[in-house]
Amino acid sequence: MAMGRRERKKAQTRRALSEAALRLFSERGYDGVTVAQIADEADVSIATLFAHVPDGKEALIFDDGAERHVWLVAAVRERPSGQSVLEALRRCLAGRGPFADDLPPELRAKRDLIVGTPALREYSRKLWTAGEGPLAEAIAAESGLDPSDMTVRALARYVLEIPELAGTEADPLGAMNAIFDLLESGWPESRAPAAPTVGPVTAVAEPTASTAESIASAASTAGAAASTAEPVAPVAEPTASTVGPATPTARSARPRTGPAER
Template sequence: MATPGSAPGRRERKKAATRKALADAALELFLERGYEKVTIAQIAEAADTATTTLFAHFPEGKEALILDDSGERETSLIEAVRNRSDGTSALDALHTFFAGRAPFADDRDLPERYRRASKLVMDTPALWAYARQVWVACQDPLARLLAEAAGRSEPDDSLHLLASYVLETPGHAAGRPDRRAALDEAFRRLRLAWPEL
């Protein structure tokens, strides 16, 4: 097992390569045939693995092949707030974080694979619902982070509510005609309700 700061061992590299091969195969098949028309067996075959291997890496199934990030969302949220520059509020840092991600960022600023996967997610109701579920799972860690930013030892109900609103905001804004304007307005209102953050 790799320790923090060390290079991953052979086993970790092999696992990462298998996960990437499965995720890449799934994305290509979903884009080519449509999400609903692709089976787990077809993805495993395209990645030259067994279906049991696919489920060992992605036990949640097809949605996770596109949206599983092994904790990247939570880590990114934490980094966005903890690593914000002096004078930047927690809500400003979160606003900037979401504005830089699909579907709000300029497509030219995003890697091609990320753009393609994001479009697929937005165009596929099952993937969009799963994406929302994955973001909402970050609510408790975000509430604790907001408590930390506010100088409190524990989040109260108000901060749990704020965490919920923050995590629901991108999903709401992404469905509006002017996504970026909707995101900006949502965060403007969150700042009014929680001026200390």
């Protein structure tokens, strides 16, 4: 259906604002541009700017997000026979936004600006997650569940968070695939970290046959040595009955040679 004159005028103004904002953001950085400067660049008043874009500065270079909701739902409902819901959504996201590698230069510059600007990235996330309801309904219809089922809502939310979560990685497509792999397979128990150890543990070797023989031989030798040793008589403590008058000490006996030695 063709747009009327009023709708065409609104679309032209909206496009002029978006192009002015993108141009100024690229030249000066997002934080270096004001709403007044964007309105002046697009040749409209500030009131007109907010009439077309109520969310203000961060929303100027985006559409209303409705288009992405349409193709996400279509990806689920129109997927080929035998293809899972998650695989359909993986393929859908892989060719769009931060994951696309064949964008024309102007769209690549816009994508890089969004990824590198926290305020723009957060607004983009809001547009993605606003599609949770329609996507949950599509997943529920294909799964035989109610759209309000927590598992359906959780899956829809997880998928819609992927562009923000993986889009800033060095390899966005690889990060996206890793997340989808996890969603498809679940969290394996082997990913749990091992319990920490206090220090290195030295393994105690099991005794071998040769070791046992050596120990037995050493024990036999020690036993033989003990049996041949002379017994040591215990030293008795003196008692009252054994203590008597002191006996003079005998002089050393030696031959007498004559009177002079007396």
